[in-house]
Amino acid sequence: MKTIHLSPRLQMVADMVAQQKKNGWLVDVGTDHAYLPAWLLQEHREQFAYIIATDLRRGPLDRARQTAREAGCGEDIDFRLCDGLAAVDPREADIIVIAGMGGETIVHILKSACWAPDWWLGDGPMEDKVLVLQPMSSMPELRDWLQRSGFRIEEERLAKEGETLYTALLVRAGEMAPLRPAELWAGKNTGAPLRGEWLDQWIARTGRALEGMARARGEETASRRWALEEVRSGLVEMKKEWEQWQR
Numbered sequence: 001m002k003t004i005h006l007s008p009r010l011q012m013v014a015d016m017v018a019q020q021k022k023n024g025w026l027v028d029v030g031t032d033h034a035y036l037p038a039w040l041l042q043e044h045r046e047q048f049a050y051i052i053a054t055d056l057r058r059g060p061l062d063r064a065r066q067t068a069r070e071a072g073c074g075e076d077i078d079f080r081l082c083d084g085l086a087a088v089d090p091r092e093a094d095i096i097v098i099a100g101m102g103g104e105t106i107v108h109i110l111k112s113a114c115w116a117p118d119w120w121l122g123d124g125p126m127e128d129k130v131l132v133l134q135p136m137s138s139m140p141e142l143r144d145w146l147q148r149s150g151f152r153i154e155e156e157r158l159a160k161e162g163e164t165l166y167t168a169l170l171v172r173a174g175e176m177a178p179l180r181p182a183e184l185w186a187g188k189n190t191g192a193p194l195r196g197e198w199l200d201q202w203i204a205r206t207g208r209a210l211e212g213m214a215r216a217r218g219e220e221t222a223s224r225r226w227a228l229e230e231v232r233s234g235l236v237e238m239k240k241e242w243e244q245w246q247r
């Protein structure tokens with residue numbers, strides 16, 4: 001039997017899933033190689049009552065089946081070919097993982113599956129449901145959509161692979177204090193050891209974006225530049241707070 005080893009990014013996601021309630025029904029959306037469900041079954045089999053792995057494309061789903069067979073859990077994962085959660089009944093999911101995808105795709109999946117708090121409130125105890133989201137891009141847009149759509153980001157973690165930093169969000173239905181512009185970009189991962197580096201990265205990125213806008217003219221550009229300057233100064237402030245907190 002092949003032992004599954006996860007990359008730091010996927011390990012972060014797996015650890016967030018593993019800390020959830022026992023006996024849950026898990027859906028891994030966009031599973032690709034199915035490394036996540038296979039690792040969870042190898043390490044925490046007793047914790048999951050049922051695991052569904054979905055993917056939009058047949059190729060990744062075939063790879064997923066192969067991983068599961070090699071890892072000795074081929075019979076324990078229910079593979080479904082679909083867009084996001086389209087072939088998953090809401091009652092089949094306590095924990096929903098959407099990892100390794102752009103923030104816009106994650107929003108599309110959540111929106112089109114009607115996994116909104118309204119539904120959670122109407123059909124079962126919403127506090128039992130959890131989303132673990134690991135966006136690769138469009139993070140401000142994702143956080144903004146979550147807060148406008150009745151979701152609460154409970155925790156954010158960071159992981160590093162090579163020089164690249166990744167974030168993962170633990171989300172439930174519910175209200176949260178509105179995120180400030182800089183928090184929409186960098187999140188509220190205040191306890192993460194990599195936060196200093198993470199903030200540096202966003203400060204540098206917003207700085208480059210502002211440089212790129214420097215020569216552009218027009219009212220729209222001016223308001224975009226103003227908004228980005230606000231984000232950048234918020235990030236710089238967050239970095240200072242982080243440094244003080246480290247002393």
Ligand SMILES: C[S@@+](CC[C@H](N)C(=O)[O-])C[C@H]1O[C@@H](n2cnc3c(N)ncnc32)[C@H](O)[C@@H]1O
Nearest residue numbers: 029030031032055056057060082083084099100
């Ligand atoms: C980069 S892989 C990420 C795999 C794994 N979740 C991870 O984090 O390592 C993205 C996978 O999501 C799948 N995917 C993209 N859009 C999807 C959608 N709307 N619904 C289901 N799967 C999707 C792709 O086919 C691909 O297999």
